Amino acid sequence: KAGVTQTPRYLIKTRGQQVTLSCSPISGHRSVSWYQQTPGQGLQFLFEYFSETQRNKGNFPGRFSGRQFSNSRSEMNVSTLELGDSALYLCASSFTSGRYNEQFFGPGTRLTVL
Amino acid sequence: SQELEQSPQSLIVQEGKNLTINCTSSKTLYGLYWYKQKYGEGLIFLMMLQKGGEEKSHEKITAKLDEKKQQSSLHITASQPSHAGIYLCGAALITQGGSEKLVFGKGMKLTVNP
Numbered sequence: 001k002a003g004v005t006q007t008p009r010y011l012i013k014t015r016g017q018q019v020t021l022s023c024s025p026i027s028g029h030r031s032v033s034w035y036q037q038t039p040g041q042g043l044q045f046l047f048e049y050f051s052e053t054q055r056n057k058g059n060f061p062g063r064f065s066g067r068q069f070s071n072s073r074s075e076m077n078v079s080t081l082e083l084g085d086s087a088l089y090l091c092a093s094s095f096t097s098g099r100y101n102e103q104f105f106g107p108g109t110r111l112t113v114l
Numbered sequence: 115s116q117e118l119e120q121s122p123q124s125l126i127v128q129e130g131k132n133l134t135i136n137c138t139s140s141k142t143l144y145g146l147y148w149y150k151q152k153y154g155e156g157l158i159f160l161m162m163l164q165k166g167g168e169e170k171s172h173e174k175i176t177a178k179l180d181e182k183k184q185q186s187s188l189h190i191t192a193s194q195p196s197h198a199g200i201y202l203c204g205a206a207l208i209t210q211g212g213s214e215k216l217v218f219g220k221g222m223k224l225t226v227n228p
Contacts, residue, residue, distance in 0.1 A: 004156070033215065043202065043218040056215050090156055101214065105149075105156035 002027065004093050004106035012112045018079040021109045025072050025093030031055075032074040033103060034066060037088040046089075049074050050096070078111075086113045118205055118219035126225040127193050135188040135222045137203035143183045145206030147216060150199045157202065160188075190224075198226045 005024045013019050025032050033056075034046040048056040049068035068074045072093075078085055088110050092103035117140045127133050137146065145164050149157040161170045163179035163186060170177050174191045190197055200223050204216040 035216075035218075042220040043204075045215045045217065048215060056209050058215070088154060092157075102159055102162065103147075103216065104159065107156045108154070110154065 004091060004104050006089075006091055006106040006109050008109060009107065010110045010112075012114065013081050014114050015081055015083060017081050018077065019081060019111060021076045021078075021089055021091075021111070023074045023076070023091035023093075023106060025074070025091075026104055029093035029095050029104070030072050031094045031096060031101065032068060032072065033092045033094075034074070034076050035090045035092065036060070037090060037108070038086075043090070046076070081113045083113050085111065087111060118203055118217060120201075120203060120219035120222050122222060123220070124223040124225075126227065129194060129226055129228050131193050133190050133193060133224070135190075135201050135224075137186045137188070137219055139184045139205055141184070143179065143186070143205050144208060145214075146179055146183075146186045147204040147206065148177050148186070148188055149202045149204060151202060151221070152199050160201075193224075193226045195226045195228055198224055200224070 007022045031050045033048040035043050037043045045058040046060055047066050052068045063079045066076045088108045090105050090108045092105045094101040094103045119138045121136045147162050148160040151157045161177045166181040166183045168179045176189045179186045200221040202218050202221045204218045206214050
């Protein structure tokens with residue numbers, strides 16, 4: 001079974017631009033969560049989607065948004081990029097939403113904002 | 115909000131040595147996940163603990179959750195270079211909607227010298 005895939009793996013943008021990252025979950029998984037990882041803040045939860053609905057949201061500004069499609073694939077969008085948005089963005093999929101569902105992580109997208 | 119503190123922040127050991135990583139929570143843990151991350155890559159699931167006093171082992175790695183469910187330890191026996199990486203503990207938080215999100219510690223960087 002193929003793992004979680006994320007595209008692109010690396011991205012360089014300039015301040016003020018917007019970016020869209022993509023995540024394809026493991027086949028059969030319906031929940032996708034997004035995380036931001038930086039050296040200073042560590043790994044922080046962005047949001048979770050389940051059956052095309054956002055179930056959970058972390059403490060990030062409205063510039064960060066996401067969506068999930070009927071095939072469970074998910075996209076994350078960041079508008080008006082800032083230097084501080086440079087990070088490794090990880091998505092994780094699980095079979096369902098709820099308690100004690102093992103989350104399988106993708107390799108991440110490394111975003112650099114210049 | 116729940117916070118996780120990991121100690122030590124980094125560790126350098128000689129191959130063959132045993133080591134222990136700690137993860138301490140500011141609140142009672144409902145579920146505690148251990149993940150391993152190679153630099154700049156996704157997270158690999160190691161173990162999940164739920165019950166106070168629970169202990170799980172996989173190959174040379176043993177994880178324990180204390181009775182009070184506020185501290186977990188990860189012990190590696192006879193370390194090998196393949197054990198090198200960043201070890202992250204994550205606490206399961208149940209949201210109002212009944213879904214689960216993970217709050218992570220800052221990670222512990224392990225270097226194993228041959």
